[in-house]
Amino acid sequence: MALKDAPVLSHVSCGDCPIRHRAVCARCESDELVALERIKYYRSYEAGQTVVWSGDRMDFVASVVTGIATLTQTLEDGRRQMVGLLLPSDFVGRPGRSNAAYDITATTDLVMCCFRKKPFEDLMAHTPHIAQRLLEMTLDELDAAREWMLLLGRKTAREKIASLIAIIARRDASLKAEGRDGPLVFDLPLTREAMADYLGLTLETVSRQISALRKDGVIVLDGKRHVTVPDIDRLLLEAGDDSDGGFIG
Amino acid sequence: MALKDAPVLSHVSCGDCPIRHRAVCARCESDELVALERIKYYRSYEAGQTVVWSGDRMDFVASVVTGIATLTQTLEDGRRQMVGLLLPSDFVGRPGRSNAAYDITATTDLVMCCFRKKPFEDLMAHTPHIAQRLLEMTLDELDAAREWMLLLGRKTAREKIASLIAIIARRDASLKAEGRDGPLVFDLPLTREAMADYLGLTLETVSRQISALRKDGVIVLDGKRHVTVPDIDRLLLEAGDDSDGGFIG
DNA sequence: CGGCGCATTGATGACATTCAAAAACCGTGG
DNA sequence: CCACGGTTTTTGAATGTCATCAATGCGCCG
Structure with missing residues (x-):
């Protein structure tokens, strides 16, 4: 500690x-x-x-x-x-x-x-x-903030969760500078409640949608916080973003 | 062309x-x-x-x-x-x-x-x-943008509409530098669709909530775009904002 | 073990969306 | 001036998503 x-x-x-x-x-x-x-x-x-x-x-x-x-x-x-x-x-x-x-x-x-x-x-x-x-x-x-506004205003609960996990995954990958592909593994640094506050949802909806993504194989959970993303493209698809998950030149 | x-x-x-x-x-x-x-x-x-x-x-x-x-x-x-x-x-x-x-x-x-x-x-x-x-x-x-995120994530449709009208009213008042109180009068510079895009709503919902605010006397409409706000405090109340509608020191 | 905080799951209902149609508005041209 | 077509807006009814309320489960620490 x-x-x-x-x-x-x-x-x-x-x-x-x-x-x-x-x-x-x-x-x-x-x-x-x-x-x-x-x-x-x-x-x-x-x-x-x-x-x-x-x-x-x-x-x-x-x-x-x-x-x-x-x-x-x-x-x-x-x-x-x-x-x-x-x-x-x-x-x-x-x-x-x-x-x-x-x-x-x-x-x-x-x-x-x-x-x-x-x-x-x-x-x-x-x-x-x-x-x-x-x-x-x-x-x-x-x-x-503007990307976030798009999320808040127009994405579904499932897309919001997928987007947040993708954001955290990307940041984590850039930090650890891992090998390109292969499953991503990381911890969620936020409680369900904090995620709800981030996404403009209730904590119950966050919990439900995480369960749904798990059930559908988009993510694998180990405990409450430890996440594995077997297929990042699948996750990005669920996030509803522009194909590439993309950046601007 | x-x-x-x-x-x-x-x-x-x-x-x-x-x-x-x-x-x-x-x-x-x-x-x-x-x-x-x-x-x-x-x-x-x-x-x-x-x-x-x-x-x-x-x-x-x-x-x-x-x-x-x-x-x-x-x-x-x-x-x-x-x-x-x-x-x-x-x-x-x-x-x-x-x-x-x-x-x-x-x-x-x-x-x-x-x-x-x-x-x-x-x-x-x-x-x-x-x-x-x-x-x-x-x-x-x-x-x-952050104020806007609060609106998108947490406000109801009615509050969103009231907030937008308040924002436009405030801007307009500051431009015309009018006498403190007395009813505010101005034009909405946005179509219903643009308002919907602003607020993360559908244009039908925008229309309904504007009608509701009109019915409740919060605003007075003359045509589709011309708005009178008889009581700005009432409007701010409907917007759900911090009491003062306030600014930071 | 028992209690506390965090998370999951279930049942129900409210609010906003969707689909559809009618109405109001605007500019154009007769 | 009015009729016309296109656009924008309003209104209606049905549907669906997410919130709410409530109960249960899990993990951790004293």
Whole structure:
């Protein structure tokens, strides 16, 4: 288990950072990195902990180093919708805004590399490489949000589940950089309830559709969380996406 | 055929541009504006025309000057979801990408201020004010997309319609900068079908819910498109949003 | 073992979709 | 001015998908 006794990690050199090449600092030269290094600090959260509540003052921005966090919105009567799934290297918070717009929750044990907002903004003004990278990341997130909107607005429950499993499978494969084909094997990092919040469904429907995909042989389950995808193309077909599961040039 | 007599508008000075203070050029100094002015050109499209198809090569970026355009995604079987609603001053296209990710359609007559991508990217590299503004606009769009995700995933048909009308009403009021209260009056700039694509509904459901809101006195219709909102708070209540309809500090 | 959290399964019903038809609207041309 | 055809919108009835309510099962830890 994770961070029992280390709410703040010891200082890790940026050169050794696992997200060095993907995070907001990806494009920085070594002198820029030194400046970032000077103002950074780590925070960790246990699975289930809330990082900030929507509307609360938030005096820092951060990169996810390890673990997974979610952004969610809530209607007064309790209906919840996840609007962001933050994986390692993703950026948290918004320069130029002082209060959080969403609830941020750690769904696994989580470590973030934080910068107090003011110093970060000042640094950004002098460091185009940071602003450039942040723009690029934000545009990617916008694309992801739009893909997600298609899912929420137009896909069936079964397609939603298949899509989510495909997304997780793809991410996992890219991380492990596995051999091209052969069955994919991974763990679902989300509870049924979190999946429901992601997909705009109830947890019962999520459970039913997962069972259905299992029954039809699209996925194989070992326990609640451990998944094998024997045929990724079959899964993508079920997801209803454009043939290729495709990316843009 | 398309653009009867004005495929390219006469050159308008940036100083006189109606979106000068809100578009991607908003922060530019006069010398920066000159550089932009040198590479800009206008294009117009008639209502209903497609600007580009998803996947097509797109060698320019642009700002909407007047009119409304939409971004939509389509599943193979024809299900469509709008993922962006582009109003005057909104930015179209993505620096660093050569092909369109979405269908872009003019839903009204449309004028755009275009920049060929390469010169724009070069200019952006030397002009932090443009990149800064673009980042800010992209972050705003991301927030809007997330609000939209909540709508798509969790709101009922009636709430979706009320939300859309509220969004249009708010935008319209901010444009006309009207007296605080008193009934709001405006036109819906979208067909029932476009609303359905926006909201993840069928056009029949859109029609039914609009009728229901009319029957309940939440809105007053004059013809198909002309709307009066006698009580904006009532409408916001129907939209199911956070009490204030609110913004973040 | 017993209790707690998470997940599955079942029965029922509400809400939105689908299919179908009628009505209202718009521009055109007589 | 009105008639006409095409398009958009409204309305109706039947169907289906997913939500809701409720009970049961599973795994884990004290």
